[in-house]
Amino acid sequence: MHATRDRDLLRQDGAATVLGGPTTVIDVGGLRIVVDPTFDDPGPHGYLTKTLGPAVSEERLGPVDVVLVSHDAHPDNFDDRGRAFAMAAPLVLTVPGAARRLGAPAVGLAPWTTFMVPRTDGGGDLTVLAVPAVHGPEDGERDADGNVNCEVTGFVLSGHDLPTVYVSGDNASMRAVAEIARRVPGIDAAVLNAGAARVKGKFRERPVSMDGRRAAAAAAVLGATVVIPAHYDGWTHFSEGRVELETAFDEAGLSSLLRVLDHGSWSPLRG
Incomplete structure (x- = not known):
């Protein structure tokens, strides 16, 4: 599923590409944004095992303006090379706990708070809104801060004459999605972490991320x-x-929305 490995990832205007795992590049408003960087080689990562490397290495991404880290607690969303990549970027937006652990250039955003990033296309600012996410079943045991599994966030990107883009992070909660839809109307594109991730010994092995039907x-x-x-x-x-994603969207009559391309291939952010 790799479209490119050793070529530079050329800048786009209003498009996104998944490099593998959660790692997604979004080019919008003249900015290059990288979501949940993971660039380590395949192999064991603690209690998780990686089977596929990124379609494009970090050296091929060119200058990056913003890194979005949904959470720093799990190596499948933020690995060693991803951490080094993020800390070399001019700005990292993430959850407050991760910002404290990482230090500069990380900035922590609580749910429903915003950060304004100056665009390089002359269009003013890109607004980055942190939105709720639940990394497990709604009835999962919560920590002292009310988090299931760990502190995690999603993001909504918007700006004048730009597509509005929702980035889910590792969210399994339809209740969170409904609240986002109510408070942020007019979302054009959704980058949804799916895969129905299940971890032995956690939440009776119920999914900690969306399955295909919930994504649809x-x-x-x-x-x-x-x-x-x-x-x-x-x-x-x-x-x-x-296959399960494509089947779920087909059964829901929503196949026309789904962009499942080889990793490293671009999808426009407007239909």
Whole structure:
């Protein structure tokens, strides 16, 4: 599923590409944004096992303006090379706990807070809004801060004359999706972590990320015209892949929204 390995990833205007796992590049407003960087080689990563490397290495991405880290607690979303990559970027936006652990250039965003990033296309600012995410079943045991599994966030990117893009992070909660749809109308594109990840010994091995049916339901609730799935392959703890995603969207009558391309291939952010 790799479209390119050793070529530079050329800048786009309003497009996104998944490099493998959760790692997604979004070019919008003249900015290059990288979501949940993971660039380590395949192999064991603690209690998780990676089976597929990135379609494009970090050296091929060129200058990056912003790194979005949904959470820093799990190596499938933020590995060693991903951490080094993020810390070399001019700005990292993440959850407050991760920002404290990482230090500069990381900035922590609580749910429903925003950060303004100056665009390089002359269009003003890109607004980055942190939105809720639940990394496991709604009834999962919560920590002292009310988090299931760990502190995690999603993001919504927007700006004048730009597509509005929802980036889910590792969210399994349809309730969170419904709240986002209510408070942020007009989402054009949704980058949804899917794969129905299941981890032995956690939550009776119920999914800690969306399965295909929930991804299709999320797309419908959000009203998105473009859905770019991420984080559904490359690790052994995923229980669903590309086929299950395509089947779920077909059964929901939403296949026209789904953009499942080879990793490293670009999808426009507007339908």
